[in-house]
Amino acid sequence: MRITVLLVSLLLVSQYASGVEVYEGEESVLLLCQLPVPSEEGVVVWGRDDLNPSIIHVRTEEGDDPTEQNKQYINRTSIQKDALKTGDLSLTLRKPTFSDSGIYTCSVRKLGKKQNQTEVQLKVKVCQLKVVDVTEGAESVLLPFISKKLKNTETTKVEWKHIQEDEMKVVHEKDRKNPDVSHTGRTEMKKDPWKTGNASLTLSRPRSEDGGVYICTMYDTNGKALKQKVVALWVKEGWLKTIRSFFPCARQNNYVI
Incomplete structure (x- = not known):
């Protein structure tokens, strides 16, 4: 039957080989990031270059800084409080939606300059x-x-x-x-x-x-x-x-x- 073949094909296409994938409607998804952090004045910045503004989450030694955060992510992101000490800069994104799919950059900055950076690709599938x-x-x-x-x-x-x-x-x-x-x-x-x-x-x-x-x-x-x-x-x-x-x-x- 035509519909059966097409449904099977759709499911096969949805098997994502790289990055992180999650179904829309899940409670949260974790984007992993571990980078060396400067001993002083280090800042963690998560972003997406395809968005304007591109900032997803910023954390300084004083705490989270939502000043330039994209409104799509307000009250939906978090990083561990001791991230700048442990180097575990992983981002938790709550209630992922289809529009959250994209390439996320995790970077460590000091005095506004990037020290280290990595990328995580997220795909949110329609369930x-x-x-x-x-x-x-x-x-x-x-x-x-x-x-x-x-x-x-x-x-x-x-x-x-x-x-x-x-x-x-x-x-x-x-x-x-x-x-x-x-x-x-x-x-x-x-x-x-x-x-x-x-x-x-x-x-x-x-x-x-x-x-x-x-x-x-x-x-x-x-x-x-x-x-x-x-x-x-x-x-x-x-x-x-x-x-x-x-x-x-x-x-x-x-x-x-």
């Missing part, structure tokens, strides 16, 4: 798989995607993809009246998702070949993925198959779509 089933011949089927983050001013694009040989793509961009659609004209995304937080996709007249894995992704102004959801669609054969078996001309002449 929720929504399964939707519909009978072939139905008027339509809804693939759900609702997120409060859509109302965030940083979110500028929503993209639906159907993972198959002939890939379907529906892209809805902010400030554009109509989405870009590379399909057969049978798809429609909810209007104005930026206000409603609802970017669900309606697929009309579902066919057996429409079954498979659909991925909806939100992007910011820099093209960075903020959130992602996977929906598996199972199109069950129904009365349409019976009609085609008795009237093969219906398929040929498009009397039955």
Whole structure:
């Protein structure tokens, strides 16, 4: 069955070989870092170069300094209090989300200059798989995607993809009246998702070949993925198959779509 093969492929792809990986929704994840620390005036800085501001966490001899911390990480990060003495500069990140995926740098600085640095790559995987089933011949089927983050001013694009040989793509961009659609004209995304937080996709007249894995992704102004959801669609054969078996001309002449 098509959907089974696609789901197995998706699971295989999700096995990450290097760095740290965790499922979205876990209580926390630990990013390991051990570096030599200056005996005096040492500062630990965790950052991500793809963010602005790039600072994730700063710890000095006096304690944590949240002055320049990226707002995405406020109250979500911590380092051991004796880190500057032990050299264990590992960062605990609470409630990891898909948008936390990226390359993190752990560095030790003295008087503003880097002394040592290392990198840790984090991948936060989407663990929720929504399964939707519909009978072939139905008027339509809804693939759900609702997120409060859509109302965030940083979110500028929503993209639906159907993972198959002939890939379907529906892209809805902010400030554009109509989405870009590379399909057969049978798809429609909810209007104005930026206000409603609802970017669900309606697929009309579902066919057996429409079954498979659909991925909806939100992007910011820099093209960075903020959130992602996977929906598996199972199109069950129904009365349409019976009609085609008795009237093969219906398929040929498009009397039955």
